[in-house]
Amino acid sequence: MPITDVYSATTRRIEILDKDGKVDEALLPSELDDATLQRALELMMRMRAFDEKALTMQRQGRIGTYGSMRGQEAAQAGLALAIEPDDWLVPSIREQGVLEACGVPMRHWFGFCKGDERMAVFPGVNALTPSIPVGSQLLHAAGIGMALELRGEATAAIGFAGDGATSEGDFHEALNFAGVFNARTLFFIQNNGWAISVPITQQTRSATIAQKAHAYGIEGVQVDGNDVLASYVASRDALRKVRAGEGPVLIEAVTYRMESHTTADDHTRYRSADEVAYWAERDPIKRMRAYLEGRGLWDETRHEATLKKLGDDVEAEVARLEDNAPPPPTDIFDHMYSAMPETLRAQRQALLDEIAVRGGNGANHG
Amino acid sequence: MAEVSAGRTGSSAAPRAVAEEKRLNMVQALNEALADEMARDETVLVMGEDVGPDGGVFRVTEGLIERFGNKRVLDTPLAESGIVGSAIGLCVGGFRPVCEIQFMGFIYPCLNQLCSHAARLRNRSRGTFAVPMVVRMPYGGGIRPPEHHSESYEAMLANTPGLKVVIPSDPYEAKGLLIASIRDDDPVVFLEPKRIYRAFRQAVPTAPYEIPLGEARVAREGSDVTVIAYGAMLQVALASAKKAEAEGISVEVVDLRCIVPLDVQTFVDSVVKTGRAVVLHEGPRTCGVGAEVAAAIGENALLSLLAPVERVTGFDTVFPGALLETHYLPHEERVLAAIRRTIDY
Ligand SMILES: Cc1ncc(C[n+]2csc(CCOP(=O)(O)OP(=O)(O)O)c2C)c(N)n1
Ligand SMILES: [Mg+2]
Numbered sequence: 001m002p003i004t005d006v007y008s009a010t011t012r013r014i015e016i017l018d019k020d021g022k023v024d025e026a027l028l029p030s031e032l033d034d035a036t037l038q039r040a041l042e043l044m045m046r047m048r049a050f051d052e053k054a055l056t057m058q059r060q061g062r063i064g065t066y067g068s069m070r071g072q073e074a075a076q077a078g079l080a081l082a083i084e085p086d087d088w089l090v091p092s093i094r095e096q097g098v099l100e101a102c103g104v105p106m107r108h109w110f111g112f113c114k115g116d117e118r119m120a121v122f123p124g125v126n127a128l129t130p131s132i133p134v135g136s137q138l139l140h141a142a143g144i145g146m147a148l149e150l151r152g153e154a155t156a157a158i159g160f161a162g163d164g165a166t167s168e169g170d171f172h173e174a175l176n177f178a179g180v181f182n183a184r185t186l187f188f189i190q191n192n193g194w195a196i197s198v199p200i201t202q203q204t205r206s207a208t209i210a211q212k213a214h215a216y217g218i219e220g221v222q223v224d225g226n227d228v229l230a231s232y233v234a235s236r237d238a239l240r241k242v243r244a245g246e247g248p249v250l251i252e253a254v255t256y257r258m259e260s261h262t263t264a265d266d267h268t269r270y271r272s273a274d275e276v277a278y279w280a281e282r283d284p285i286k287r288m289r290a291y292l293e294g295r296g297l298w299d300e301t302r303h304e305a306t307l308k309k310l311g312d313d314v315e316a317e318v319a320r321l322e323d324n325a326p327p328p329p330t331d332i333f334d335h336m337y338s339a340m341p342e343t344l345r346a347q348r349q350a351l352l353d354e355i356a357v358r359g360g361n362g363a364n365h366g
Numbered sequence: 367m368a369e370v371s372a373g374r375t376g377s378s379a380a381p382r383a384v385a386e387e388k389r390l391n392m393v394q395a396l397n398e399a400l401a402d403e404m405a406r407d408e409t410v411l412v413m414g415e416d417v418g419p420d421g422g423v424f425r426v427t428e429g430l431i432e433r434f435g436n437k438r439v440l441d442t443p444l445a446e447s448g449i450v451g452s453a454i455g456l457c458v459g460g461f462r463p464v465c466e467i468q469f470m471g472f473i474y475p476c477l478n479q480l481c482s483h484a485a486r487l488r489n490r491s492r493g494t495f496a497v498p499m500v501v502r503m504p505y506g507g508g509i510r511p512p513e514h515h516s517e518s519y520e521a522m523l524a525n526t527p528g529l530k531v532v533i534p535s536d537p538y539e540a541k542g543l544l545i546a547s548i549r550d551d552d553p554v555v556f557l558e559p560k561r562i563y564r565a566f567r568q569a570v571p572t573a574p575y576e577i578p579l580g581e582a583r584v585a586r587e588g589s590d591v592t593v594i595a596y597g598a599m600l601q602v603a604l605a606s607a608k609k610a611e612a613e614g615i616s617v618e619v620v621d622l623r624c625i626v627p628l629d630v631q632t633f634v635d636s637v638v639k640t641g642r643a644v645v646l647h648e649g650p651r652t653c654g655v656g657a658e659v660a661a662a663i664g665e666n667a668l669l670s671l672l673a674p675v676e677r678v679t680g681f682d683t684v685f686p687g688a689l690l691e692t693h694y695l696p697h698e699e700r701v702l703a704a705i706r707r708t709i710d711y
Contacts, residue, residue: 064511065511093512113512114687114688114689115510116687117686117687132471132514132515133474133514135444164444165444168444168445168446168447168475169475170475195415195444196416197419197441198415198444203443264511265423269420270420327687327689327690332694336684343682344681347651347681347682348681351693354699354700358699
């Protein structure tokens with residue numbers, strides 16, 4: 001009865017662009033022409049411009065609770081560059097950047113944060129509504145990937161989650177189902193170091209999240225999530241494999257949540273300013289800009305012009321958001337069932353009667 | 367240990383036989399209850415997401431990890447099933463865990479553990495094993511948050527035999543009911559009305575005290591109609607009662623305190639006296655607590671009724687987004703209209 005090793009695995013990490021803007025030329029993908037490299041930076045700057053506006057609007061009471069994605073631009077932009085129009089996006093609540101890069105107008109995300117439920121439906125892309133119960137959406141991504149596999153479509157379903165979500169049972173069930181049914185699913189996990197106040201070191205005893213994929217027989221790879229080039233390369237390779245039906249993949253993008261969890265949180269209660277400063281040094285936009293400037297593809301003039309245009313785009317989007325009339329009170333009832341049950345119709349009528357008695361237009365009472 | 371009378375009636379200004387009191391809001395009162403019980407009984411643990419250095423997202427566990435250390439306050443991985451399931455094991459291993467689920471909308475991952483095991487282990491083991499845990503969670507609307515942060519699904523839990531369901535309505539109630547829940551030998555789901563977490567302060571005895579589970583209270587005396595409520599809706603009931611008084615209608619308000627065990631006698635006695643009843647809750651209407659209360663009134667006070675029992679409840683819909691929240695939540699005018707209907711019947 002010999003004792004043998006029956007399984008072992010190693011987990012790879014990809015880094016291409018370092019924090020000072022130096023690139024490992026051997027790893028630089030040849031298909032990234034000058035215009036695409038510039039677009040990568042512009043996408044990240046665009047995400048940040050919208051993010052900063054959202055934080056301002058939250059402070060002004062123009063939107064509700066908002067979860068900033070500052071610091072995670074490279075992870076999301078690198079992936080966006082590898083996404084095809086037919087691919088499915090199954091987002092959680094910090095994926096506004098990749099959605100924007102795929103063409104979702106940001107007034108939809110802002111409207112979602114305002115509590116306008118009509119806006120959490122994203123036009124122009126194959127995307128589900130944002131999922132707030134942590135980790136639950138990964139099973140939907142597995143299921144969409146199963147549908148694609150059953151129909152033999154060369155398309156990928158991309159399920160998003162954070163590091164904290166990997167503790168939920170649904171994460172493990174999703175990986176297992178995807179593995180067993182060879183789902184055409186990419187699990188894109190942004191490990192931003194924190195799940196509200198709980199650091200990744202307290203979330204799991206595993207050294208990486210990528211290695212968890214191996215236990216389910218699927219490929220897992222880690223990337224420097226603040227490196228837009230590494231995120232692109234890992235996403236490109238993973239999506240090719242997934243679309244071809246050669247098995248699901250998990251990407252762990254190691255990044256950092258620069259702001260509080262949401263505007264309802266205060267990160268100074270549980271983490272040090274030194275840690276935040278360490279990651280500010282590793283800012284994804286700063287390093288890509290340095291790289292492009294070194295190659296003569298970016299300069300101060302272009303930077304200022306880009307910021308100006310982004311500012312205009314953001315304001316135009318906000319204007320369209322704020323032009324929206326608020327939803328009518330009947331919106332509470334009208335989408336519950338394909339055919340409204342009689343008991344619900346009675347409740348709907350009772351609300352309308354109450355508003356009529358109160359007079360006015362159904363505006364909220366105090 | 368100084369105990370105060372649990373049967374508070376009448377106005378909150380009623381004198382109480384206690385030496386020392388502090389004016390606390392509900393968050394502070396709950397925090398005091400947890401600290402008192404942890405100090406009294408070293409098998410009491412606090413566990414959940416962000417309950418450590420962050421003090422919980424609503425700060426109910428603030429300061430506990432600093433005072434009791436990380437062997438008594440467990441900042442857990444992000445997994446509700448993990449929290450409740452491992453708490454069952456901790457109970458078997460001799461502890462009394464007080465779990466926090468961050469919002470009631472996030473209990474679904476732990477329902478298997480809560481309903482399949484916590485609620486059943488005593489019965490399944492013929493009394494050999496007990497599950498003396500408390501599962502605390504903020505519930506209900508009124509803070510205009512994102513989806514899944516406003517749920518009021520107490521009826522679902524009350525419909526699970528083996529669980530007790532407790533819902534305090536003010537800071538004084540919160541401290542006494544939480545202490546009683548922690549000392550209870552069965553699993554207690556403790557729903558905290560987040561909308562009034564910090565809405566007002568109240569005199570709360572410094573010494574620990576218990577409010578027995580399963581005893582409702584008359585929160586306001588009246589003679590024409592009984593409004594039965596609990597949790598955040600109690601304040602709405604009291605405010606409606608005041609407005610009704612201006613119209614010459616005398617309203618009695620009953621605070622259920624517990625959905626399980628349900629104190630039928632207290633509200634039936636009240637309805638026998640007034641002849642009219644309005645049940646008020648923010649959870650959905652169909653198969654809600656109001657249905658149970660109305661049935662109990664039908665069974666026990668039918669011939670005293672001068673009008674059908676009115677229900678003022680949330681709609682049978684998903685709790686709406688922030689922009690429509692105030693249309694969903696029962697408010698004073700809605701309660702007042704129901705009160706008038708019982709009078710005009
Ligand atoms: C099932 C569930 N439990 C708890 C919460 C509350 N909550 C929202 S986000 C969050 C932390 C998520 O951390 P992570 O997965 O790392 O994602 P990040 O917020 O860092 O992007 C928690 C605990 C929730 N939304 N759903
Ligand atoms: Mg995280």
